[in-house]
Amino acid sequence: MMLRSRNGNTAAPAQDSNDISVPVKRQAVNTNDDVRDQPKRKRVALSDLSNASSLSPLQYVRVSAGFFVEESMVAVSNNLLIDSSKKSADKEQQQKRRGAAKTLEVKVDETQSPSEEQSHMSNKKRFSKLREPLSDVNVSDESVVLIEDNVAEEMEVECPEYDFDAECAGDPYAVSMYAFDIFKYYVSREVKFITDLYLSAYLRHFRPKFRVGDYLKVQPQLTKEMRAVLADWMVEVQECFELNHETLYMAMKLTDLYLDRVPNVGRDDLQLIASTALFVAAKFDERSPPLIDDFMFICEDSFTREALIRMEHKMLKVIRFDLGCPLSYRFLRRYARVCKTDMGTLTLARYILETSLMFYEFVPVSDSLMGAACFLMAIRMKKLGDWNPVLVKYTGYRLGEVEPLMWRLNHMMVMRPKVYDRLVTAYNKYRHEVFFRSAAVPLLDDVFPTSEPVGPPPHLGFSSF
Structure with a gap:
């Protein structure tokens, strides 16, 4: 059986920069029914495994994990997400709701909630950051937890004179009217709480919906x-x-x-x-x-x-049919686009990010932060500059939040040949000229000894759960 061709336009890849000559992707060779010409069978994924080299509740939404939330936090129940910035229902309805179903509500102190005028402010000012982790709280199914919003602080708007999306207003495919809101929505999904009934045992932990735990403990x-x-x-x-x-x-x-x-x-x-x-x-x-x-x-x-x-x-x-999960690759492309980065630098960042897929230790890290750290590492490897106000504006992260993870990713790249010496698919892929020979670009000097385990900073890893 032959694999059908799925891409009839691989010979003319789109170029993101006018002064970059992108090599043409190699064409697939036409084949006939001869068995010798059929595609090479890939190895069975797990055939060589035998030789492989040898909460506190509510703390997930802290700034140390790289998460951002809106100033209006949400109330969490078994089946419902409620915007707590809206006026609450009258007391009678609240009592009925608590009596009819065992509901767990998380409310924001109304004295600290944003006003209606603030809730309609421009997109550039609506990111807020939790400056410190919340204290531990024991939560039972019928408890009501009041969260003080006095740790939320509005981020300073960076680089107000630069508006990449406004520059793209003439391109209908750039959806410039919605681009900023789309990625702000993806960031908000990084801290969307689990409310599914089948995960009721996890509700005590308030784990963000798309954040993966240390599942090897149960595997x-x-x-x-x-x-x-x-x-x-x-x-x-x-x-x-x-x-x-x-x-x-x-x-x-x-x-x-x-x-x-x-x-x-x-x-x-x-x-x-x-x-x-x-x-x-x-x-x-x-x-x-x-x-x-x-x-x-x-x-x-x-x-x-x-x-x-x-x-x-x-x-x-x-997964409750919810496929709208935030992806680090989408964030990376957005960051490179707003900085008008050449395709070679973006491809280098993609190589770093793709290599990280093999390392279980980086699973719990925020996708938006992973994209930012890979991009910072790529521009430093190419000596194209450093973190700047434009990146602060469109990522929501400052250098001090991104750099520790970047150095850990650099250590990962240094140690990859020693940890997984036989797993070279990504390395071989990015050695090709189609991918600008990104795997051949010299890495940064490693600031960690070789004895240091590969993984993110402790405050971003599984220990932050």
């Missing part, structure tokens, strides 16, 4: 090395099918979310889970997604068509 059959092999294989499949990079990152996120929410997954099910995640992500993001038969072929029929369909149903149910 006794899985290891970090297994996940790294799986991520390396998913990058290979993305290249084989010529899928968008957004598809890869969404598939990786779906895989982590599934493993985080379904305990005791067997090792033999990993490839089926990853294939299903790629299949779902492709249907969400691709114009012409791969067929189920394509995944069966690439996995050498290690599962049946019916098994993948059943897993698709289960995965969508587990």
